[in-house]
Amino acid sequence: MGYLSCKAGSAVAVAVSSSKSASTKPPPPPPESPPEDRPKLRRFLHRDLEAATGGFSADNLLGRGSHGSVYKAAIGSRLVAVKRPSKSREISREFHNEFEILSKIRSPRFVNLLGYSADNAKDPLLVVEFMLNGSLYDVIHSDSPPNPIPISSWSKRIKIALQIAKAVHLLHSQTPPIIHRDIKSANVLMDKNLNAKLGDFGLAIRCNVEDQRVKSTPPAGTMGYLDPDYVTADRLSTKTDVFSFGILLLEIISGRKAIDVRYSPSFIVDWAIPMIKRGKIGGIYDPMIGPPVDVSVRNHLGLVAAKCVRTCREKRPGMEEVVGWLTGLTQSVRSRRWDELGIGNPCMMVETVGRPVE
Numbered sequence: 001m002g003y004l005s006c007k008a009g010s011a012v013a014v015a016v017s018s019s020k021s022a023s024t025k026p027p028p029p030p031p032e033s034p035p036e037d038r039p040k041l042r043r044f045l046h047r048d049l050e051a052a053t054g055g056f057s058a059d060n061l062l063g064r065g066s067h068g069s070v071y072k073a074a075i076g077s078r079l080v081a082v083k084r085p086s087k088s089r090e091i092s093r094e095f096h097n098e099f100e101i102l103s104k105i106r107s108p109r110f111v112n113l114l115g116y117s118a119d120n121a122k123d124p125l126l127v128v129e130f131m132l133n134g135s136l137y138d139v140i141h142s143d144s145p146p147n148p149i150p151i152s153s154w155s156k157r158i159k160i161a162l163q164i165a166k167a168v169h170l171l172h173s174q175t176p177p178i179i180h181r182d183i184k185s186a187n188v189l190m191d192k193n194l195n196a197k198l199g200d201f202g203l204a205i206r207c208n209v210e211d212q213r214v215k216s217t218p219p220a221g222t223m224g225y226l227d228p229d230y231v232t233a234d235r236l237s238t239k240t241d242v243f244s245f246g247i248l249l250l251e252i253i254s255g256r257k258a259i260d261v262r263y264s265p266s267f268i269v270d271w272a273i274p275m276i277k278r279g280k281i282g283g284i285y286d287p288m289i290g291p292p293v294d295v296s297v298r299n300h301l302g303l304v305a306a307k308c309v310r311t312c313r314e315k316r317p318g319m320e321e322v323v324g325w326l327t328g329l330t331q332s333v334r335s336r337r338w339d340e341l342g343i344g345n346p347c348m349m350v351e352t353v354g355r356p357v358e
């Protein structure tokens with residue numbers, strides 16, 4: 001039986017037999033990470049979190065997504081975010097899935113799980129790191145303060161892209177790999193220094209493609225970011241995330257949304273790729289800050305995004321390659337800034353003077 005599942009503000013195409021999932025055995029537990037890498041989670045009482053959020057008050061509401069609401073709370077002197085699910089069964093499955101994934105892995109590049117509450121007869125709650133600057137989507141697209149454009153330099157934008165690429169690469173390099181399935185700017189959260197962290201692991205899957213559970217999990221994601229090749233469960237691969245990352249990179253480059261009817265074409269890939277193919281790569285860069293001055297950075301950055309969104313998934317790069325390219329671009333932009341300051345590249349100073357620079 002086919003059906004259509006929706007996320008807030010976006011639709012998700014799904015087509016798979018529902019009878020399969022009912023008959024499958026639970027998957028074997030994922031391999032445990034070494035004890036020192038495992039997050040130490042705190043168990044909270046529901047009533048303590050309720051009190052810390054002011055009774056889930058509107059004043060503390062950070063935002064709402066398709067799976068529930070997120071509230072700011074103070075636990076002692078630390079600010080945290082408390083995720084409260086909405087009531088549907090599908091949503092609470094996502095909620096448990098996020099717990100499953102984040103309780104076994106942690107990284108400075110993720111919005112990490114700090115704790116949870118699981119009192120009987122109450123909503124389960126997740127406590128995650130509080131991210132002062134909200135989502136990357138808001139940072140890029142919001143018209144209200146602190147905009148206009150807090151990320152107004154290419155070095156900052158490329159650094160953000162690299163941080164997200166590292167987060168996705170870390171997921172893909174697990175055994176078995178974890179596929180996030182919902183990479184998008186709304187799921188990238190920004191800390192107080194505007195460093196990017198990947199969040200919202202509700203759709204993530206530990207992926208042995210032969211695994212029955214994976215085969216019976218319907219395709220899901222967010223329209224505008226969804227790999228066109230991921231039409232049936234068995235088409236899931238790490239390259240699904242690479243496509244979504246490519247859309248996000250085009251969004252960071254251009255400052256426009258993945259789907260935006262104010263542009264023609266409205267879909268970012270149909271808008272950007274023809275410009276790149278016609279040799280007009282400068283046209284895809286955010287007019288608010290203009291293209292990168294360095295022609296090589298300008299060309300390469302656009303090409304990295306173009307490679308990620310290739311229709312043929314076999315031709316898309318892996319995230320390790322993407323991390324390598326973006327690391328190179330970060331360094332190019334940094335040395336360019338030294339040039340602009342008129343004091344030369346610090347690496348050249350090491351070679352010239354013959355002693356390390358502090």
Ligand SMILES: Nc1ncnc2c1ncn2[C@@H]1O[C@H](COP(=O)(O)OP(=O)(O)OP(=O)(O)O)[C@@H](O)[C@H]1O
Pocket residue numbers: 007008062063064065066067068069070081111128129130131132134135138186187189199200
């Ligand atoms: N850890 C956090 N710290 C600060 N703000 C957060 C945090 N997590 C979420 N938010 C805010 O809450 C909003 C809703 O987050 P949520 O993850 O529920 O939904 P979403 O990712 O925006 O949408 P969807 O779940 O439909 O994909 C975010 O856009 C962000 O502004």
